[in-house]
Amino acid sequence: MAQTNPRTHPINNSSKQNSTPRVTTPSKPAHSPQHLNDPESQEEASLLKLGNSAAISKEEETKIAKAELSFAGTLKGPILPQISIMYAFFILIVGSAQVLNWAPYIRVNNFVPYVVVCYTLVEITRLFWFRPTIRVLFPFYTSVIPYIYLCIFSREAHVVVTILFFCATLSIFLQSGIPNLRSHVLVYIVLFLISYAASIYFITWFYTDTTGLSSGKGHTLDPPMSWTQEVTIMISLVLVGISFLMLERFVKLYAHSLLERSHQIIALEREKDELEKEIKKYKGDEEIDVDLDAPIQKVIGVLQEISNSADVSVRDQLQFVIKTLASNKLYAPNLNFEENKGVDGDVSSWLHQMITSGEQKNSNKFTSGALTITGKDTGSPHDRKNMAMYLPVLDKGIEMQVQALLERVEEYDFNLFELSELTHGRPLFFTGYTLLTRNDILKKFSVDEGRLRRFLNVMESGYDNRNPYHNSIHASDVLQTLAYFIFKGGLAQYLTELDILAALIAAIIHDYEHPGLNNAYHINTQSELAVRYNDRSILENYHCAQAYELLARDENNIFSGLTDAQKKEVRESVISMVLATDMAQHFDILGKFKSKMAGNGFDPKDRKDRLLLLQLAVKCADISNPTKAPYLCNRWASCVMEEFYRQGDEERRQGMPISSFMDRTKPAEAKCQVGFIDFIVGPLYEVWVNFLPDMGLCLQNLEANRTSWKKKNLPTETLVYDQPPSTKTSGQGDNMAPPNQVSN
Numbered sequence: 120m121a122q123t124n125p126r127t128h129p130i131n132n133s134s135k136q137n138s139t140p141r142v143t144t145p146s147k148p149a150h151s152p153q154h155l156n157d158p159e160s161q162e163e164a165s166l167l168k169l170g171n172s173a174a175i176s177k178e179e180e181t182k183i184a185k186a187e188l189s190f191a192g193t194l195k196g197p198i199l200p201q202i203s204i205m206y207a208f209f210i211l212i213v214g215s216a217q218v219l220n221w222a223p224y225i226r227v228n229n230f231v232p233y234v235v236v237c238y239t240l241v242e243i244t245r246l247f248w249f250r251p252t253i254r255v256l257f258p259f260y261t262s263v264i265p266y267i268y269l270c271i272f273s274r275e276a277h278v279v280v281t282i283l284f285f286c287a288t289l290s291i292f293l294q295s296g297i298p299n300l301r302s303h304v305l306v307y308i309v310l311f312l313i314s315y316a317a318s319i320y321f322i323t324w325f326y327t328d329t330t331g332l333s334s335g336k337g338h339t340l341d342p343p344m345s346w347t348q349e350v351t352i353m354i355s356l357v358l359v360g361i362s363f364l365m366l367e368r369f370v371k372l373y374a375h376s377l378l379e380r381s382h383q384i385i386a387l388e389r390e391k392d393e394l395e396k397e398i399k400k401y402k403g404d405e406e407i408d409v410d411l412d413a414p415i416q417k418v419i420g421v422l423q424e425i426s427n428s429a430d431v432s433v434r435d436q437l438q439f440v441i442k443t444l445a446s447n448k449l450y451a452p453n454l455n456f457e458e459n460k461g462v463d464g465d466v467s468s469w470l471h472q473m474i475t476s477g478e479q480k481n482s483n484k485f486t487s488g489a490l491t492i493t494g495k496d497t498g499s500p501h502d503r504k505n506m507a508m509y510l511p512v513l514d515k516g517i518e519m520q521v522q523a524l525l526e527r528v529e530e531y532d533f534n535l536f537e538l539s540e541l542t543h544g545r546p547l548f549f550t551g552y553t554l555l556t557r558n559d560i561l562k563k564f565s566v567d568e569g570r571l572r573r574f575l576n577v578m579e580s581g582y583d584n585r586n587p588y589h590n591s592i593h594a595s596d597v598l599q600t601l602a603y604f605i606f607k608g609g610l611a612q613y614l615t616e617l618d619i620l621a622a623l624i625a626a627i628i629h630d631y632e633h634p635g636l637n638n639a640y641h642i643n644t645q646s647e648l649a650v651r652y653n654d655r656s657i658l659e660n661y662h663c664a665q666a667y668e669l670l671a672r673d674e675n676n677i678f679s680g681l682t683d684a685q686k687k688e689v690r691e692s693v694i695s696m697v698l699a700t701d702m703a704q705h706f707d708i709l710g711k712f713k714s715k716m717a718g719n720g721f722d723p724k725d726r727k728d729r730l731l732l733l734q735l736a737v738k739c740a741d742i743s744n745p746t747k748a749p750y751l752c753n754r755w756a757s758c759v760m761e762e763f764y765r766q767g768d769e770e771r772r773q774g775m776p777i778s779s780f781m782d783r784t785k786p787a788e789a790k791c792q793v794g795f796i797d798f799i800v801g802p803l804y805e806v807w808v809n810f811l812p813d814m815g816l817c818l819q820n821l822e823a824n825r826t827s828w829k830k831k832n833l834p835t836e837t838l839v840y841d842q843p844p845s846t847k848t849s850g851q852g853d854n855m856a857p858p859n860q861v862s863n
Contacts, residue, residue: 196294199244202258205287206237209269209280216276224338225274233268240264255295259307262288263314270318275340277322278352281315285356289363293370301367308360312353319349517541525553531603531816532748535595546595547579548572551627554602560623563616565680574675581631581665587761589633596755598626601740608814613723613732617685621692622733624677626740628666629697633658636766638701643775656701663697692733699734700741702799708734709803716810739807745792745800745824746817752824760788789831796825 210233216225240261247254266284273280288311289304297303323344328336419441426437521541527533528550539546552575555561561568582591604610605619614622638657641649652660667690669675678686699708712735715721715728722728744755760780767781780791804821808814 195296196291198255198291198295199241199258201291201294202262202288203237203241205284205291206241206265208287209284210234212280212283213269213273213276216273224341225272225276229272230269233265233272236268237265252297255292255297256303259288259292259295259303260310263310266311267314267318270315271321271325274322274326274337275342277318278348281352281356282359285311286359289360293363293367300371301364304360304364304367308357308363311360312356315353315356319344521549525549528553528557528599529603529607531600531607532751533599534751535592535599536751536754538595539592544584544591545579547582547591547598547627548575550595550599551575551578551623554598554623558606558619560616560620564620564678564685566677567679570675570677570679574670574677575627577669577675578627578631578666581669583633583635586633586635587765588755588758589630589635589762593758594627594630596743597629597737597740598623600743601626601736604736604740604811604814608811610732610736610811613721614729617688618692618729618733621689622696622736624689625693625696625733625737628662628693629700629737629741630658631662631666633662635762636769638703639778640766640770644773656698656703659698659701663694692730695730696733696737699738705738705799705803708738709806713806716806721810735803735807739803742795742800742803743817745796746804746821748820749824749827752820756788756792760786760791763791789828792828793825796821796828801825 244258269280270277326337326340328338422437422441426434524538535546542549579591584590641657642654648657648661745752763781764783767777770777804817808818
């Protein structure tokens with residue numbers, strides 16, 4: 120005979136005698152709908168369901184029985200203490216009627232028999248300790264005896280006494296938990312109504328003495344009793360009784376649901392135990408050894424073991440290391456400005472606001488220096504002709520100036536302000552077109568030239584040139600600076616061709632549709648963008664989303680020639696770089712790069728390492744203004760401060776606290792620039808130049824600009840622009856970013 124293999128069956132029947140198969144769905148009990156309306160029948164049906172759901176052993180039945188008893192015990196209230204308190208409470212009501220004179224003919228001394236009767240009933244109830252049901256039902260039904268006496272001798276207060284006594288008694292006995300409680304409640308309601316009617320009849324017969332001199336009759340009621348009123352009270356008692364019956368039904372159904380839930384929990388625990396036994400049988404005595412600890416946990420564990428056996432001085436140092444590794448601020452510097460009294464308060468506040476605002480398979484094989492890095496004189500006549508086709512209508516002299524200026528686009532101190540003026544506010548188009556066509560990127564990835572021109576035009580139109588700083592000149596500056604890092608600074612040797620394409624596109628879109636107000640402003644005002652992006656890198660997420668929305672249109676899709684894998688990799692790189700421009704990520708990214716260099720070093724074949732390098736590169740390009748020649752540095756500083764002041768004006772208009780360095784009535788441009796260099800740009804570029812030694816010019820300019828700003832301490836912070844030594848200066852480019860405009 121074939122036997123069932125316990126390893127192939129999800130649940131192993133432990134008893135051969137029980138051949139009934141397990142049923143996971145409870146069977147439907149054979150009861151009529153009318154029969155199921157009765158709570159007792161519902162309880163029986165629920166137990167039947169649970170009984171059919173599994174074969175229950177005697178041990179399990181004992182568990183369920185104990186659970187039922189324990190559960191039922193929690194549904195019983197302290198009946199006898201409550202009813203004793205209720206009897207005493209009505210003595211207080213009668214006493215208040217006499218003392219407060221709202222029933223002046225009541226006499227408390229007439230209620231001595233009431234106290235005796237109540238005490239006697241309570242003591243008799245105690246005798247039934249061995250019969251729990253009788254111990255509940257006896258005080259329940261006999262409570263009408265003290266009630267009758269209470270009703271008769273409470274005179275004018277008999278209505279109040281009746282209603283309170285009726286409600287209190289039913290409330291107490293709803294806690295009894297006895298079987299068939301509803302039937303007992305119904306009987307009690309009838310009995311109480313009869314007692315009330317008899318009491319009223321006696322009251323009308325007894326309280327008839329109008330003189331107050333009769334020894335066998337009581338003084339008439341004031342006001343006299345009305346049968347119409349009494350009938351109304353009786354009807355009200357009937358309605359209250361019905362309400363208690365409904366309440367009793369609900370309580371019982373709810374109790375049954377809780378009981379059934381407890382049964383289900385026991386059944387689930389039983390199923391769990393059986394499944395665990397089956398799993399143990401399946402895998403035998405071997406345990407699956409899965410290491411779920413993160414590497415950092417293992418490192419901390421090793422250090423903790425070393426610390427336990429080390430001397431005191433070493434232990435203290437190791438505890439500091441463990442505390443640092445276990446913190447969530449592993450890469451954040453300790454900017455303890457409160458202890459460092461040398462740091463200006465405005466600078467510390469501004470830095471705090473700025474920094475707290477809040478792997479797929481590589482589809483492009485790494486090739487060191489794969490791109491042909493060309494010089495300024497390799498642009499073909501064909502490229503120049505195409506570029507001239509998209510210039511605004513200019514005279515021949517201006518066109519030649521633009522061509523001559525773009526020959527120097529890969530110089531570090533390239534003047535984007537002059538290009539913007541010559542091209543009537545279109546520096547991004549010409550800078551992007553020149554850099555992308557000059558270095559064979561279009562050919563490498565089959566980028567359609569028409570789509571590229573449309574893409575650059577649309578991008579440039581998305582930059583609001585009314586912003587003093589975050590406009591197309593700033594986007595062009597970041598693009599041109601990043602291109603210098605790649606093609607002249609030595610960065611290209613660490614990147615793939617696809618990385619370079621992603622980097623240039625990221626620079627073009629990194630501040631697309633910037634509103635001229637920073638992340639902190641959006642968070643503080645809970646703007647639509649702040650709500651949409653959950654206060655996390657608000658503007659950076661917005662720039663990416665808006666730019667990729669345009670790239671999704673076929674006429675702008677410069678990635679149409681890429682494979683799906685390449686598109687995915689470029690998108691990941693672009694988003695990663697744009698999000699890195701959020702200053703709240705500054706120290707985290709810088710700290711990770713420093714840790715990487717201090718450890719195993721940079722591995723250009725590791726995509727994660729290259730992504731980190733690209734993030735650092737775009738950050739350096741984004742805040743490169745203080746590393747440019749003084750005449751450019753000063754011009755950018757003027758733009759930045761004006762955009763700051765405009766945000767401060769808006770904050771003042773809305774009644775908000777004005778952010779540091781954004782109050783135009785308290786100019787502090789030099790202080791702002793020195794703090795920015797000392798705490799942000801300087802530490803960043805020290806790491807950057809250490810990685811790319813050919814970028815030493817950056818630190819030279821940075822030190823010169825810092826020295827210049829330190830000397831400037833004028834009350835109005837008025838700037839005197841240094842003029843470029845070999846470029847045309849014509850004031851300020853009216854259609855680009857005048858000195859009173861700023862960016863991100």
